[in-house]
Amino acid sequence: MKVGLLGLGTVGTGVYEIINHQRGNYFASSKQEIVISKVMVRDIDKKRKVDVPAEYLTTDFKDIIDDEEIKVVICVMGGLEAEYNYMIQSMKRGKHVITANKAAVSEYMDVLYKTARENNVSFLYEASVGGGIPIITSLIQILRINQISEIKGILNGTTNFILSKMSDEGWDFEETLIKAQELGFAEADPTADIEGFDVSRKLSILSSMSFGFHIKDEDIKKRGIKEITSADIDTINDMGYVIKYLAHSKLEGNTYYATVEPVLLSTKDIMSNVNEEFNIISINGDIIGELQFYGKGAGKDATANAVVGDLMYIINADFRKQEIVLDQQLENGGIKEFSGKYYLRADSDNHEEFSHIIDTISDFSNNKKIIFNRSKVFVVTDEVRADQFEELVLELKSKNINLFYARIYS
Amino acid sequence: MKVGLLGLGTVGTGVYEIINHQRGNYFASSKQEIVISKVMVRDIDKKRKVDVPAEYLTTDFKDIIDDEEIKVVICVMGGLEAEYNYMIQSMKRGKHVITANKAAVSEYMDVLYKTARENNVSFLYEASVGGGIPIITSLIQILRINQISEIKGILNGTTNFILSKMSDEGWDFEETLIKAQELGFAEADPTADIEGFDVSRKLSILSSMSFGFHIKDEDIKKRGIKEITSADIDTINDMGYVIKYLAHSKLEGNTYYATVEPVLLSTKDIMSNVNEEFNIISINGDIIGELQFYGKGAGKDATANAVVGDLMYIINADFRKQEIVLDQQLENGGIKEFSGKYYLRADSDNHEEFSHIIDTISDFSNNKKIIFNRSKVFVVTDEVRADQFEELVLELKSKNINLFYARIYS
Structure with missing residues (x-):
């Protein structure tokens, strides 16, 4: 089976090494012929850490999309619109798509899944989140x-x-x-x-x-x-x-x-x-x-492992169905369901401002611990809703008070 | 598809609830008819926490093995030889086998895989290790x-x-x-x-x-x-x-x-x-x-989830190949590749014995920290190989010294 690779940066290099240089269990022992036969790059003449035959390299996406022998396109480039279009075009030509591009998956997940279903191909993106974590x-x-x-x-x-x-x-x-x-x-x-x-x-x-x-x-x-x-x-x-x-x-x-x-x-x-x-x-x-x-x-090998793992699903004909369905109608509730005690540090040089800070916090929280230390006040509040705490912060920031805050989770 | 269930203890009950009472995503929404149609138990009249129609219950394995409509046998009984035989017989009759029985998988993994391959059925055991962890x-x-x-x-x-x-x-x-x-x-x-x-x-x-x-x-x-x-x-x-x-x-x-x-x-x-x-x-x-x-x-739901997850693979026709192959020839090296600093507590009432303990440890480790506290000596050794530390322990135990020890890992 022939595979087209879009991008030969860190992750692309790792993918190329595992597949074409037969690193790892499967490729080292398998008799199944899987090869990356075309690699799209921005600059053919750039010096690279991996040895890729010159005839594999191209700067033209047409060389990949028009190659009927290429059944899988792996997109490991980092941009958004161009990469999204490469993936859509590949699927429309009956090619499976694997990507590590989180921006494109995040922005166009619905269209990407829809296109995969319509063209009966796989759309897999394990490497887009958590590097090597499956x-x-x-x-x-x-x-x-x-x-x-x-x-x-x-x-x-x-x-x-x-x-x-x-x-x-x-x-x-x-x-x-x-x-x-x-x-x-x-x-x-x-x-x-x-x-x-x-x-x-x-x-x-x-x-x-x-x-x-x-x-x-x-x-x-x-x-x-x-x-x-x-x-x-x-x-x-x-x-x-x-x-x-x-x-x-x-x-x-x-x-x-x-x-x-x-x-x-x-x-x-x-x-x-x-x-x-x-x-x-x-x-x-x-x-x-x-x-x-x-x-x-992150990292070359862990992320490349995730990309090649997706390729294994296609080879093994698992996951042919796209099980994920985005058919719910949900509302965005913002952050008001998050709440907890808050840590706040505010910087101030004068007593009047300190009093203002403490008074403002008191409007939102009763029990609180306060430490003063060298032009800084450190506060731990009682339980406050996240959206309400944001109001408090806006109020303090409106007075140009320099601060940092974080909710206490556990 | 019809499924036979061997065992209706904690995990069996959880599996029955997910499948026949349609708990969870898949079974609540699926139109695919999957049903546990026979349940083998030891005592039919026992009072149970789950509502199973009397005609589903049997004490006779023949009722399951001879039922041609049953395509999958789920073994969630805790014994060894009988359960192993049920699994082998099921596979020989062309039924897929899913189990949570770690004793049988551990003892007979090679034969179970071999039988699965010979009969072209799946042998899956996610629930045997780590409960709900996939x-x-x-x-x-x-x-x-x-x-x-x-x-x-x-x-x-x-x-x-x-x-x-x-x-x-x-x-x-x-x-x-x-x-x-x-x-x-x-x-x-x-x-x-x-x-x-x-x-x-x-x-x-x-x-x-x-x-x-x-x-x-x-x-x-x-x-x-x-x-x-x-x-x-x-x-x-x-x-x-x-x-x-x-x-x-x-x-x-x-x-x-x-x-x-x-x-x-x-x-x-x-x-x-x-x-x-x-x-x-x-x-x-x-x-x-x-x-x-x-x-x-462990626990009913987490472990049942793992069992039913395996059933999903069979339904989706994933994992048809048994990828795990036990074809290596390895030797057991014991514990001599483990090493580290050791914590040791030894109990003693007299000074002579204390001296003996310290002398014995000195034979194995140079730098060590020693704390004496109320008829007890606590020692942290320098790096020692696990097999050598075992010798030290045997020496102390031969003198009837009461002790506990553990390697420091990280």
């Missing part, structure tokens, strides 16, 4: 029997690496980001990671599958991590918590709630020990209970 | 691409419940066991759980699948948890560790190593936060890296 396959299996009402996860390696290092080394955010960039754990433009777009796309994919309704990235409330300081980390650790960047969605009746934000976890929580580039995903099924899946959330 | 399915998928060289896990809810409660409540072992029995978390005869037979059967199944060689329960070195005292728990917690009952196997070249024993984990280790009836399994693949799977290791 979460998409597991979710499909769990959904055969269970209703899933809640998803939680640490889904971004860059931000988890930054938060782990801030905790372990006592570094400030900016300093840690630079180190992460030097080490290749953060991109030159880190916006998608540190502002939550990467995480919310993954949460969008998992939530859409689980709740049966296409929830897009933009439907998810998100808040970044760059306000976190080493003073926050110190105080949070002293209180016995760990700060993590959490994706969380819930379904109640016909309303869904979804958020991506920094939160505080007890050191007794399994997720509190998920560090550096590792990811974890928790799924709550009505019959099976809670399941958690942990593994490498 | 570990068997995941393992099969991972093995398509990866070599697996290491498996670790907390695989027994009863012992994990006992160790969690000893830690949290400060209770002694005997006291905790009685509480666990009262709460239904331990059986009247707890031997299989607290001596490690239950865990080693599960490790046998996972290791056999992963390493491609039939490793039986009896090939695994096991040590129980009943020597653990509240003095151990106190000391271990003070040192920053948590005690867990760990299954661990490794493959190096053509030699495997497998052990089931209490160990000490750092509170930074994910597994240290796995409490009560929950299980966790860590798999290490050469391409995908480490994956961990967490969920309810």
Whole structure:
């Protein structure tokens, strides 16, 4: 069987090595001829870490789409519209599609599934969420029997690496980001990671599958991590918590709630020990209970493994039916079903402002713990609803008060 | 499609409810007629928690094996030889077999697979390890691409419940066991759980699948948890560790190593936060890296979900091929590839015996920390190989010294 590969970056290189260089169990022992016969790249002359015969390389998508021998197209490019169009065109020509492109799956899941069904091909995207963690396959299996009402996860390696290092080394955010960039754990433009777009796309994919309704990235409330300081980390650790960047969605009746934000976890929580580039995903099924899946959330080999795993389904003729159906009508309930005690740090130099901060918090929470320490006030509130706490924050921010806050989860 | 059910205990009841009472997503919405039409039980007149029509019940296996309409036999009885024979006979009559019986799978995996292949039927056993955790399915998928060289896990809810409660409540072992029995978390005869037979059967199944060689329960070195005292728990917690009952196997070249024993984990280790009836399994693949799977290791619904999940594969005609092949020739290397620092507690009333204990340990380890406390000596050794430490223990036990020891893992 012949396969076309779109993209030869990190993941594409890993996929090429497993298939054409016969790395791994299956390809090393199989007599079934599977080969990537065409690879679309932007620049044919670029120096590469993997040895690909010149005649395999092309810059023209037509060379792949018009090749009748190519039965599967693997899309491991990072853009959106062009990649989406390549996938749609491939399916319309009867080719199975496998992708690691979370932006395209998140934005166009409904059309991609519809096109796959109409053309009787597979559309598989295990590598789009959680790197090597087999979460998409597991979710499909769990959904055969269970209703899933809640998803939680640490889904971004860059931000988890930054938060782990801030905790372990006592570094400030900016300093840690630079180190992460030097080490290749953060991109030159880190916006998608540190502002939550990467995480919310993954949460969008998992939530859409689980709740049966296409929830897009933009439907998810998100808040970044760059306000976190080493003073926050110190105080949070002293209180016995760990700060993590959490994706969380819930379904109640016909309303869904979804958020991506920094939160505080007890050191007794399994997720509190998920560090550096590792990811974890928790799924709550009505019959099976809670399941958690942990593994490498990124990286060449782990992600390539997920892509090739999808190819195995096509080879084995499993998953021919597209079981996921997005036929529910749900409403977006925002964040008002999330609630908990809150940690808040506010910076101030004068007593009048301090009094204003404390008064404002008192309007929302009765019992609270307050610590003053060098031009900073640290507060832990009583239980408050997330949407109400946002009002409090807006009020403080309107006075130009510099602050950071996070809900305490466990 | 008609299904025969062998056994109507806890798990059998859960399976019956999901299928015949149409609990859950698939059965509640599907138009496909799937029904458990015969249930084999020991006593027809026994009062049951689930409403099964009298004409479905039988005590005679012939009623199931001779029923040509029954295409799948689900075996959720707990014995060994009889259950194994029911499964073999069912397959020989062209019926697919699903089981939760870890004893039979562990002991007869090779023959069960061989019989399934010869008769072109499915043999599925997701529920035999890890309750609701989809570990068997995941393992099969991972093995398509990866070599697996290491498996670790907390695989027994009863012992994990006992160790969690000893830690949290400060209770002694005997006291905790009685509480666990009262709460239904331990059986009247707890031997299989607290001596490690239950865990080693599960490790046998996972290791056999992963390493491609039939490793039986009896090939695994096991040590129980009943020597653990509240003095151990106190000391271990003070040192920053948590005690867990760990299954661990490794493959190096053509030699495997497998052990089931209490160990000490750092509170930074994910597994240290796995409490009560929950299980966790860590798999290490050469391409995908480490994956961990967490969920309810027992219980009616979670385990029934796993059984019915297997039925879904048969309905969807996935997994028709039996991908697991036990064709390797491996040697049992015992425990000599495990090593680490050791915690040891020895009880003694006189100074001469104390000196003997310390001298004996000095023969095996240079740097060691020693604490004396009320007729007890607590020692942490330098790194020692597991087989050598066993010699040390034998030497001390030969002098009738009461002791407990555990390797420090992380």
